[in-house]
Amino acid sequence: MSTESSTPQNLSTIAELSSHEGKTVLLRGWLYNLRSSGKLLFPTFRDGSGTVQGIVPKAAVSEQVFETLKNLTLESSVVVTGRVRADARAPSGFELDVEGVEVTQRIPDETPYPIQLKEAGVDFLMEHRHLWLRTPRQSAILRVRATIMRAAAEFFDTNDFIRTDPPILTPNACEGTSELFEMDYFDDGKAYLTQSGQLYIEATALALGKVYSFGPTFRAEKSKTRRHLTEFWMIEPEACYLDLDGLMSLAEGFLTHIVRRVLEAHSKDLKVIGKDVTKLEEIVAPGAFPRLSYDDAHQMLLDAHAKGLIENAHVYGDDFGSPDETYISNQFAKPVMVHRYPAEVKAFYMQPDPGDPTKALCVDVLAPEGYGEIIGGSQRVDSYDLLKSRIxxxxxxxxxFQWYLDLRKYGSVPHSGFGMGIERCVAWICGLDHVRETIPFARTLNRIYP
RNA sequence: UCCUGAGUAGCUCAAUGGCAGAGCAUUCGGCUGUUAACCGAAGGGUUGUAGGUUCGAGUCCUACCUCAGGAGCCA
Known part of the structure; x- marks a missing residue:
């Protein structure tokens, strides 16, 4: 194995090959697949940016190069030189006429690469997640995730929100509902991994005006569905003098920006993933996201039940179940914002609706295509007395909660914020079956390896 | 916590209660345009674990373990 400190002049990535047509380039990558037809080899290389098929006629290269490639094992690391040639037969439009090859590490015959190109089960793939990441589809998803995370932060950065990340170790439950991961904290008793930074960014919002946080959060819920991880990333804005309507407009602009950025940069990746891009184009097309009150959503569900479209009749006053959310979101091409739920089923810190105090000034944004809730937010209680009685x-x-009450004691203002789970957003935008594919190493109920 | 389903070769899966099988992967051989290539051959098994029924159990029964999907809860 050798390392090179200087960058070779003709170094290229596979994604950039089209700009080097006719030239000899140097690729650093891995052998993704190998086919042969007697004296003609078709090694496919990958380098993290894409894949390209090499062409190796026995007559055109040295015997050493031909024999090396002919006997090379899958996923061995290689440095390849070759001439870029446009070819209509190639899926990407380009092929590489291989001229030379240097094997960085050859995987021994006795220990072949465990993941084959054919189908594999979820259990096996998750056990080999560290290797599964190398497949084109998984790489494409992680590239889209990176863009979503960048676009999400960029949206708030360019709208004058200050990033203020809250602590991950916290002394108590923020909402008192979800199960928390617990640990010992020296002699001070227990500490918990954060399930939301919301209460803390309310404090930084009252210091800085408009803020957001972006980091991992943890929930020890025994949820075992395609939408749940025990460790996931959340981005949460919080702004002073922002009411519920303003919050919904913020969420709409935010999601539109993210989808636009993904469409700009990832048509190739979305194709690899198999996502229907027209569904995303509808998100950024002119027209507002639908806003639906809880009462209207309730009526919609009753109508659907009467027509036999959903199994259970929704009970007024209850929260919506997963099948309910799926039905509602399927009625719209754009994300739908359901607002003003009964205060009783929502968190203690949500501001009551002045027009109907039994309702909370809150909003859930449901992603299209049945992906469920990706954003939850609300206007916060700003009265000291009301908040205290709620606690x-x-x-x-x-x-x-003394420190949290202080925020209402000293210069309280109306303020609002929401949280978006990055993994659900990625799953929706990429059209994935499960959030476990949206993060490099998913943490789920039954799995913490690798 | 509850409901449902699945555990058989490295992987994906077959096998009416009656000889443990195929495709892919691996190894060997063939092929100058293959796109998860193809053709020929070889090696590869404590059928998740423990018990039970039976002349006979991968298959039926009981318990347990593991994984998956869903409900609830949530982003």
């Missing part, structure tokens, strides 16, 4: 009513430890 009492929810049987939450008053001591732990």
């Amino acid at each position: 009492e009513a929810h049987n939450l430890p008053m001591d732990a």
Whole structure:
């Protein structure tokens, strides 16, 4: 094995090959697949940016190069030189006439690469996630994820939100609902991994005006579905003097920006992933996201039940179940914003609707195509007395919330914020069956290896 | 926590209660345009674990383990 400190002049990535047509380039990659036809080899190389097929006629190269490639094992690392040639037979439009090859590491015959190109089961792939990442589809998903994360941060950065990341180790539950991961914290008793940075960014919002946080969050819920991870990334904006309508407009602009950025940069990746791009183009097409009150959504579900389209009749006052959310979102091409849920089924910190105090000024954004809730947000209670009585009513430890109450004691203002789970957003935009493919190493109920 | 389903070769899966099989992968051989190439050959098994029924269990019964999908809860 050798390393090169200087960058060779003709170094290229596979993604950039089209700009080097007719020239000899140097690729650093891995052997992705190898086919042969007697004295003609077809090695396919990958380098993280894409794949390209090499052509190796026995008569055109040295015997050493031909024999090396003929006996090379899959996923061995190689440095290849070759001439870029346009060819209509190639899926990408280009092929590489191989001239030379240097094997960085040859995988021994006795220990072949465990993942084959053919189908494999979920259990096997997740056990080999560290290698599964090398497949074109998984690489494409991670590239789209990176763009979504960049676009999400960029949206708030360019709209004058200050990034203020909250602590990951917290002394108590923020909402008192979800199960938390617990750990010992020296002699101070227990600490918990954060399930949301919301309460903390309310504090930084009152310091800086408009803020956001972006980081990992943890939920020890025993949820075992295609939408749940125990560790996931959340981006949360919080802004002073922002009301519920303003919050919904913010969420709409935010999602539109993300989808636009993905469409700009990833048509090739989306094709590899198998996502129907026209569905995304509808998101950025002119027209507002539909806004649906809880009451209207309830009526929609009753109508659907009457027509036999959903199994269970929705009970007024209850939260929506997963099948309910799927039905609602399927009625629209764009994400739908359901607002003003009954206060009783929502968190203690949500501001009551002045027009109907039994309702909370909150919004859930449901992604299209049945991907469910990707954003949850609300206007926050800004009255000290009301917040205190809510904490009492929810049987939450008053001591732990003293600092949070201080935010209402000293210069309280109306303010709102939401949180978006990055993995659900990636799953929706890429059209994936499960969020486990949206993050390099998914943490789920039954799996913490590798 | 509850409901449902699945565990057989390295991987994906077959096998009416009656000889343990195929494709891919691996190894060897063939092929100058293959696109998860193709053709020929070889090696490869404690059928998740423990018990039970039976002349006979991969198959039926019981318990347990593991994984998956869903419900609830959530982003």
